[in-house]
Amino acid sequence: MAYTDGYTLYTVSVGCQRKGGTMGSEQTPPGGGSSTFEFLWREGDRPRSSPGPRPGLSVTQVVVAAIAIADADGIDAVSMQQVAKRLEVTPMSLYRYVPSKKHLVEAMFDEASGAPPGLDAVPGGWQVRVEAWVTALWGRYQAHPWMLRAQVSQPIGPNQLAWLEALLAVIKDIGLTYEEMVSLALFLTGATQGLARISTDLARAAGEDDLISFGEALAAVARPDRFPTLSALLSAGTFDLPAGAAGEATSTETDLTFGLRQLIEGIEAHVAARAERG
Amino acid sequence: MAYTDGYTLYTVSVGCQRKGGTMGSEQTPPGGGSSTFEFLWREGDRPRSSPGPRPGLSVTQVVVAAIAIADADGIDAVSMQQVAKRLEVTPMSLYRYVPSKKHLVEAMFDEASGAPPGLDAVPGGWQVRVEAWVTALWGRYQAHPWMLRAQVSQPIGPNQLAWLEALLAVIKDIGLTYEEMVSLALFLTGATQGLARISTDLARAAGEDDLISFGEALAAVARPDRFPTLSALLSAGTFDLPAGAAGEATSTETDLTFGLRQLIEGIEAHVAARAERG
DNA sequence: AGCCATCAGTATAGGCCATATACCGTTGCC
DNA sequence: GGCAACGGTATATGGCCTATACTGATGGCT
Numbered sequence: 001m002a003y004t005d006g007y008t009l010y011t012v013s014v015g016c017q018r019k020g021g022t023m024g025s026e027q028t029p030p031g032g033g034s035s036t037f038e039f040l041w042r043e044g045d046r047p048r049s050s051p052g053p054r055p056g057l058s059v060t061q062v063v064v065a066a067i068a069i070a071d072a073d074g075i076d077a078v079s080m081q082q083v084a085k086r087l088e089v090t091p092m093s094l095y096r097y098v099p100s101k102k103h104l105v106e107a108m109f110d111e112a113s114g115a116p117p118g119l120d121a122v123p124g125g126w127q128v129r130v131e132a133w134v135t136a137l138w139g140r141y142q143a144h145p146w147m148l149r150a151q152v153s154q155p156i157g158p159n160q161l162a163w164l165e166a167l168l169a170v171i172k173d174i175g176l177t178y179e180e181m182v183s184l185a186l187f188l189t190g191a192t193q194g195l196a197r198i199s200t201d202l203a204r205a206a207g208e209d210d211l212i213s214f215g216e217a218l219a220a221v222a223r224p225d226r227f228p229t230l231s232a233l234l235s236a237g238t239f240d241l242p243a244g245a246a247g248e249a250t251s252t253e254t255d256l257t258f259g260l261r262q263l264i265e266g267i268e269a270h271v272a273a274r275a276e277r278g
Numbered sequence: 279m280a281y282t283d284g285y286t287l288y289t290v291s292v293g294c295q296r297k298g299g300t301m302g303s304e305q306t307p308p309g310g311g312s313s314t315f316e317f318l319w320r321e322g323d324r325p326r327s328s329p330g331p332r333p334g335l336s337v338t339q340v341v342v343a344a345i346a347i348a349d350a351d352g353i354d355a356v357s358m359q360q361v362a363k364r365l366e367v368t369p370m371s372l373y374r375y376v377p378s379k380k381h382l383v384e385a386m387f388d389e390a391s392g393a394p395p396g397l398d399a400v401p402g403g404w405q406v407r408v409e410a411w412v413t414a415l416w417g418r419y420q421a422h423p424w425m426l427r428a429q430v431s432q433p434i435g436p437n438q439l440a441w442l443e444a445l446l447a448v449i450k451d452i453g454l455t456y457e458e459m460v461s462l463a464l465f466l467t468g469a470t471q472g473l474a475r476i477s478t479d480l481a482r483a484a485g486e487d488d489l490i491s492f493g494e495a496l497a498a499v500a501r502p503d504r505f506p507t508l509s510a511l512l513s514a515g516t517f518d519l520p521a522g523a524a525g526e527a528t529s530t531e532t533d534l535t536f537g538l539r540q541l542i543e544g545i546e547a548h549v550a551a552r553a554e555r556g
Numbered sequence: 557a558g559c560c561a562t563c564a565g566t567a568t569a570g571g572c573c574a575t576a577t578a579c580c581g582t583t584g585c586c
Numbered sequence: 587g588g589c590a591a592c593g594g595t596a597t598a599t600g601g602c603c604t605a606t607a608c609t610g611a612t613g614g615c616t
Contacts, residue, residue: 003609037490041499051584052592079573092575101574149429154483155476156495161505168507178516180536184474187537190464194472198433198464205432212315217434223321227439229446238456258458259465265547266540329613330563357602369567370604379603559616566609575604583592 039103040110040157057087059097063107066261067144070108075146076104105150110157112144116166127264128169134192134260137163138253141196145204155189164189176270184267192256199252206241215239280407317381318388318435335365341385345422348386353424356383366477381419383428388435401524405542407448412470412538415441416531419474421480426475453549462545470534477530484519493517508552 035128048054065086069078080101084091098104117136119129155164167185176184205211212220216241224231233239241251318336343364347356358379362369376382395414397407419425420510433442445463454462483489490498496517502509511517 009488012463022389033487037495038496048582050411050591051582051589053582053594057591057593066613080575081573091573092596095575096593120340151427152479153489154479154492154495155412156490156492158499161496161499165508170311172507178511179532182511183533183536184540186530186533187473190472190474190476190534191469191476192472193539194353194470195465196468197471198468211431212313212314212434214432214434217315217432218285218439218553220315221439227443228448230439230443233446233456233460234454238460243454252464255461255464256468257470258461259541262462262548263541265429265544266542267544268456269543269547270540277553303563327558327613328562329592329611331611335564358604359602366584368566373604374564452557557614559614560612561593561614564609564611566607568605569609571603571607574600576599577597579596581592582594584590585605586587586589 004045008073036103036106036153037156039099040107055095057089057097059107060111061087061103062094062097063111066104067112067263069146070150072145075105079147104149106152107155109147109150109152110159111146113140113159113163114160115156116163119166119170126170126174127268130167130264131257131260133163133167133170134188134256137189138196139254141193142202142268145196145200148193148200160188174267175275176267183207187263191259195252195256195259199256202252211268215241312383313379314431315434317377318385333374335367335371335375337385338389339365339384340372340375341389344382344386348424348428349422352546353383353427356424375470380429384430387425387428387430388437390425391418391437391441393436393437394441397444397448403544404448404452407536407544408445408466409443411445411448411536412466412534414468416474416534419471419478423474423478423528426471426478445474452545453553454545457536465541469537472531473534473537480530491519494520 011217042059046112063081066078066083069082069086080091080094083104084094087094090199094104098107117132119132122129122132164185167188171181171184202214206213218230218234220228221227221232340361344356346359347360347364358369358372361382362372367373372382376385395410397410400407434440442463445466446459449459449462470480480492484491493512496508496512499505500508500512
């Protein structure tokens with residue numbers, strides 16, 4: 001592996017990009033120079049020493065502008081035209097920085113993921129750190145709900161791999177096999193993401209007037225003969241929200257931590273039983 | 279609640295729909311007659327007794343055609359034009375059956391969800407049934423991977439509520455509070471969905487030539503100093519796939535059942551401890 | 557029997573969208 | 587100073603969703 005040493009998380013990158021980039025091995029992966037992978041791992045500031053005018057923007061600026069739009073108006077509002085308008089350039093000029101909109105969205109996702117939390121400083125055992133990791137990831141999704149709707153083919157960006165690494169480091173020495181570590185990491189990632197998605201969906205429905213809330217919908221159709229358990233829960237007020245739209249996020253977070261704690265307990269029992277057997 | 283008695287899961291519906299539908303209470307929910315909720319719960323066959331030509335299609339036919347396209351070419355290939363082409367009508371005629379594309383997608387999701395599995399016949403305790411439920415849901419997502427990419431605002435369709443009911447019925451009497459039951463149900467739904475999404479993403483990457491596989495990507499950038507744990511796993515061959523592209527789905531399913539079993543074990547301990555305390 | 561409101565399907569058009577292509581003008585190196 | 591590289595733009599193509607206006611068929615009513 002002979003990539004250049006000077007790559008950076010593009011969180012701090014400032015320079016522009018070349019068509020093929022210069023990182024990576026000589027034999028480019030199938031798909032050629034515009035693969036998402038290469039784009040996400042492009043090098044940061046490239047010392048300019050070529051003819052032509054100086055670029056007026058940077059990849060990061062484009063990505064950040066797109067994220068701002070997505071934060072404000074959702075992922076569907078992110079179009080090349082809108083991003084260009086925000087940066088006060090023509091739509092086509094964006095293609096000097098981003099190979100395609102698909103690449104832009106993937107870069108948005110990785111950028112919005114940010115750096116994982118530092119878990120070494122967290123006091124307590126691995127259980128606490130795992131929970132801290134999950135909570136931090138949950139926080140990212142709450143800050144950028146569009147991430148849960150964005151079409152990202154694979155988690156292979158620098159930040160995403162850093163998150164994975166951070167979690168694996170926490171559960172490295174708790175008594176799991178390598179395969180189990182990967183299983184657990186993927187499970188936690190998937191569970192957090194899945195539940196965050198449900199959470200934001202519910203919150204949006206509770207917030208927007210033209211959408212019916214889950215409780216209302218349930219009340220309209222949950223007849224005891226057809227949905228007995230749901231009806232029982234409904235009658236008991238289990239779906240009544242604590243306080244307005246904001247309550248949705250916190251209540252779903254409760255669901256997440258509940259499941260997480262049970263999961264952790266199960267893992268503890270699992271590794272304890274294994275240690276006992278030898 | 280005075281909805282008509284004759285509503286059916288539109289899986290078996292055949293008739294056409296009116297603008298406002300006739301189900302539901304008199305006071306329509308906020309958003310008016312074209313809310314997703316009302317559309318999903320529209321009644322089935324409506325006995326025609328009005329002037330005008332007979333409809334040549336049905337809502338179900340439109341939804342099924344759209345699903346066929348999504349199954350074959352992904353959710354992005356589903357456009358009003360493509361669906362119309364498949365049904366040999368003009369694009370605009372679809373709007374006689376479906377209020378908008380958004381409604382169509384929601385209907386696709388519920389239709390593709392299908393009826394939940396019958397879990398009463400499953401031998402064994404609630405643990406086995408929960409696992410059967412999760413596996414069945416997993417199977418749906420594998421059969422229709424586009425479901426994980428579709429923009430569905432809320433799980434309030436007939437089939438989706440039936441799935442939820444089925445799960446709740448299984449965990450109804452195992453010793454959880456109502457709140458915990460909901461937490462567990464949402465957690466399981468979210469985890470299955472989230473992991474299925476990761477699974478299909480990985481499988482697609484492994485299958486398509488223009489995408490780099492996760493293992494390849496990792497090998498390209500996972501330097502020991504920056505990603506020590508990932509590097510260790512990589513060296514140990516943990517990311518090597520068992521057999522080709524199909525192996526991805528099964529290996530991710532292993533991740534799911536691993537997490538699920540730990541979760542169930544934790545729940546068992548949880549309710550056992552509570553029963554002991556009284 | 558004949559009117560007519562109703563409704564299925566169509567045709568057209570407007571306003572978005574991503575992006576291929578061709579072009580202009582600027583820049584730094586030789 | 588020439589020239590190749592490069593940033594930014596203008597234009598155009600083909601796709602998308604859907605509002606609007608229309609045609610023609612239908613069945614209940616008088």
